[in-house]
Amino acid sequence: MNTISNYIADHLEKGSWIRKLFDEGNRLRSLHGEESVFDFSLGNPIVEPPAAFLEALQSVVSAEVPGKHRYIPNQGLPEARAKVADFINERFQTGVTAGTVVMTVGAGGALNVILKGILNAGEEVIIPAPYFVEYDYYVANHGGAVVHCQLDEQFSLDLAEIERSLSARTRAIIINTPHNPTGSLLDQDILNALGDLLADTEKKYGSTIYLLCDDPYGQLIYDAEAPNPFAAYHRTILASSFSKDLGLAGERLGYIGIDASMEDVGTLIAGLVFCNRTLGFVNAPLLVQRSIAAMDSLRVPQHEYRERRDLMVQVLQSAGYDFVMPRGGFFIFPKSPIEDDVEFCLKAAQDYRLLIVPGSGFGRKGFFRLSYSVPVEQIKRSQDTFTRLLQDYNK
Template sequence: DLSLGNPVIEPPEEFHQELSRWVNNPRAGMHRYMPNAGYPEVRAAVAEHLSSMTGIPFTQNEIVMTCGAAGGINVALKTIVEAGDEVIILAPYFVEYIYYIDNAQALPRIIPTDNQFAPDLKILEENVTSKTRAVLVNSPNNPTGAVYSHNTLKGIGELLSRKEVEYGREIFLISDEVYRRLVYDGVECPYMFQYHPRTIVTTSYSKDLALPGERIGYIAVNPQYEGRDELINGLVFCNRVLGFVNAPALMQHVVRELQDASVDIDEY
């Protein structure tokens, strides 16, 4: 049970070095407001990293820096759902999800997983309705540790595409990926973007850099989604009006050069 996933190890040395570099060499304006989406150079660094990992050409225009993944999920839900919409979550699920959904005045639709804690595609299909606006997935999963396979994720993407045609509305796939780097024994954790054009990924540096208290993460929107510009505008607006305003300035500066850095995951 990963529970709230509070790392008990310290950040890697690269983090302390980068933090010291910024603290000991202050620059004019480094603590001021920036665009609500985050510093362009930081978003560009994230986009470059995602491009190299996924083979999909991201730009800074598909990235919004956030106050952690929790902030990112709240921003994403507020952007895409209307009151009364349903958001599907798979049980067992991270305990806060139902409250994030409630924050957006949507309704959680909770469905079980199979005996390996993987999504049951038949049950999922039966529960996607004309009110479904999003499916929220978490792989590697909290609390079970399950990693969803390529075939499972491909099946979810195909299912959502069929249901979009059936109901004549967009259905988003929101992927909470804070545990992406915490995989073991050669297990592959596929990137969601390849499975559904309306994919929104939320993540943070809380686990791989052991920085949960710093509240720094980002949202990445699938570049292959034709409505991405409008969606990004909505995400930036909601990031502002929900009161987050922008991700922490100092942490944005620090993580810019740490896209490939990580704690020793064996210590977990």
């Protein structure tokens, strides 16, 4: 009996390494206790929301306003959209307006709304690897075809590889910076070169190609300046959320931002608002929209994640791992000491109660991902475990 579709059944069978390790972590904790398990598998924000958000939320909840919980415009509250537009413009010196912002159910919701709005059946979306594997499913949700191309050895864009991947069927490319799973940050020069390449390809085929910038880690940047995707390309769409920088992952508040000067922006926004409604999201969570609209600023210092980054780097360097220094987000993507990264991660879990995710699950074999969005004490206590694990392969 076909209870579910063949497509869903196939992907349930393959499963997610992150989900498998989450379940394994729960099993190990039940057997050995919390302090005996080192779980670096999940990208769950550990830093609590800032006091300004909590104060705004309390004020919104306590205010006696008629209709406070009723339906709102599918595009989002005007005051929330205005606040987000100001936030984007402050970061990128661009021309986003309240009218070119769509409030969404997280960044994942934003990407699904965008892809639903721009894709015709069979059109291609380029995804540089390694990558957040849900991108594959988001594109498939809306009839698109994924074209993978590899990032270079420093986890920056390989423009030659991207050029080979472009075709008359290309509709979009997804970039994610700071990057999950590597923590890398694109430089402005490489982003500008990508913009030139996309513009040339549009002219070559007479097509329309979008640069989709997935930006949920945009405020988690260390020792560097954030690149500006709007300055790099004329058809940029920003998809982001407040999950990581404000610590609101469970509240599912995201947004889409587009420069008001983009060609046919009114038609594009109307299409995205239609998709926001007909995909069943209807509108983004209302109390959180009201709360961010009431905040003086959406800029939040990220000292706590930088502290964790520095500690995690010290642990891995001392233990002898090979990795590219992360400049943002809360992930590191070291090389596995053996080619079979799955075997390495299974050994880490079974023999050392250390939960790390195989790079194969992100489209790059021979590496593993770890999240340092964990308690500081866990990072400090993990030094010996990471060292002994690697020594097992260097004997």
